[in-house]
């Protein structure tokens with residue numbers, strides 16, 4: 001039995017855990033990093049990276065085996081950055097075992113007892129498989145197993161029209177599969193409804209069948225095909241079933257009861273400072289109850305907890321400037337409040353301004369400005385943006401600019417100082433800001449009177 005004493009012990013070597021470990025060790029702390037599965041976590045091995053690689057391969061028209069080879073190649077290229085070797089070179093002690101707390105200050109990992117001044121739980125999440133009659137006894141895929149397919153499914157039935165469901169639907173349709181998405185409520189239901197509508201229409205135009213507002217009641221296998229019976233009695237039969245109905249925090253089996261760390265059904269409870277009910281233990285990333293489950297959020301939170309972990313300084317995680325994007329074509333990106341949420345919060349104080357992709361010269365020149373190609377929408381309150389929605393080409397790239405705007409709480413007049421090179425999609429940002437000033441400048445009697453007066457006076 002080995003005993004280790006350390007400054008910081010990080011559980012989980014995924015997006016959040018790796019960032020904390022790298023930051024802490026490079027600033028001089030002793031760090032133990034524990035991982036029970038693959039280094040790199042969900043994002044590298046079964047989430048962001050393979051899904052974006054598959055979407056790319058599908059857009060390029062690759063064959064299914066070539067697309068899956070591209071997925072594996074992409075993972076292999078990025079993997080060294082997240083590897084045990086790299087983290088050991090940085091100075092971390094890496095233990096490949098399952099961690100379990102044994103007391104508020106100690107945990108066990110594969111027979112090693114670790115006592116740490118501070119712990120960071122970054123154990124992520126797993127697919128949430130709903131309780132549907134028959135589901136447990138049929139073969140189904142999740143984001144963890146779909147990457148093992150070697151030939152294109154004939155008909156992929158997807159349960160859940162969230163980010164995973166819609167990205168996988170488009171990729172598989174483009175790779176040649178028939179695809180049906182079954183969504184109990186509304187597909188991309190947390191997004192701006194109008195922007196989600198643009199994505200849904202694009203997928204449907206490519207041949208994806210989208211069934212909304214009907215839950216799956218029963219699943220069975222008939223003649224080797226998977227048969228899903230919906231709440232209205234309709235049946236959908238396909239060759240493969242992908243379950244993409246949300247995530248479940250990996251907060252069980254951690255021995256949290258021994259560590260005096262409180263959790264709810266949806267994950268570990270933390271305050272704005274990301275501290276759990278045990279003041280020595282922090283939690284970041286997907287494992288947090290009610291958190292935003294994205295890689296860049298886990299990374300951002302890692303940066304936030306470094307302050308109290310290493311310097312004993314207070315720190316607070318903000319949410320209002322955190323963007324996210326769904327990488328379908330067109331992409332859908334959001335930061336801050338959607339129009340519906342902003343309307344509820346600010347009512348008639350809210351101004352919404354927008355610009356259409358169809359009017360953007362770069363989009364026109366590159367054949368991406370057709371009907372239904374998308375838009376940018378700014379939600380403005382007292383001359384400051386409180387939310388931005390972009391649906392269209394490269395929306396995920398464009399939203400980063402607005403994250404800075406919201407983070408600095410910039411006024412529209414300041415943002416108007418930005419100049420985008422011509423011709424770029426980024427000009428759309430400027431166009432939306434102009435739309436805010438157009439009525440104030442071009443439709444104002446007061447401005448016209450002032451200009452006329454000055455023109456009479458200047459020599």
Ligand SMILES: Cc1cc2nc3c(=O)[nH]c(=O)nc-3n(C[C@H](O)[C@H](O)[C@H](O)COP(=O)(O)OP(=O)(O)OC[C@H]3O[C@@H](n4cnc5c(N)ncnc54)[C@H](O)[C@@H]3O)c2cc1C
Pocket residue numbers: 011012013014015016017034035036037038039040041042043044046047048049051052097098099100122123124125143164250253254284285286287293294295296297298327
């Ligand atoms: C299909 C899919 C696509 C996605 N696409 C995107 C995207 O495009 N952009 C984006 O921002 N986000 C995306 N996400 C979300 C993103 O993957 C997660 O938000 C991110 O990985 C969370 O990071 P994390 O550090 O909290 O957890 P993870 O990266 O999952 O890491 C947790 C690690 O902890 C380990 N672990 C768990 N329990 C223990 C234990 N007891 N002991 C030791 N180790 C343990 C796990 O094995 C795992 O390696 C996607 C997710 C999925 C499923």
Ligand SMILES: NC(=O)c1ccc[n+]([C@@H]2O[C@H](COP(=O)([O-])OP(=O)(O)OC[C@H]3O[C@@H](n4cnc5c(N)ncnc54)[C@H](O)[C@@H]3O)[C@@H](O)[C@H]2O)c1
Pocket residue numbers: 130132159160161162163164165167182183184185186187188189214215216244245246247292293294324325326327
């Ligand atoms: N581009 C990205 O950043 C990206 C991509 C994929 C995943 N992710 C992250 O991973 C998370 C999980 O993705 P997800 O798509 O699994 O979850 P999700 O919560 O985004 O969507 C799940 C969908 O499944 C539906 N659903 C639930 N139970 C159902 C049932 N029984 N029958 C039919 N529909 C049902 C829900 O109404 C919901 O629309 C995302 O919320 C996001 O945080 C991010």
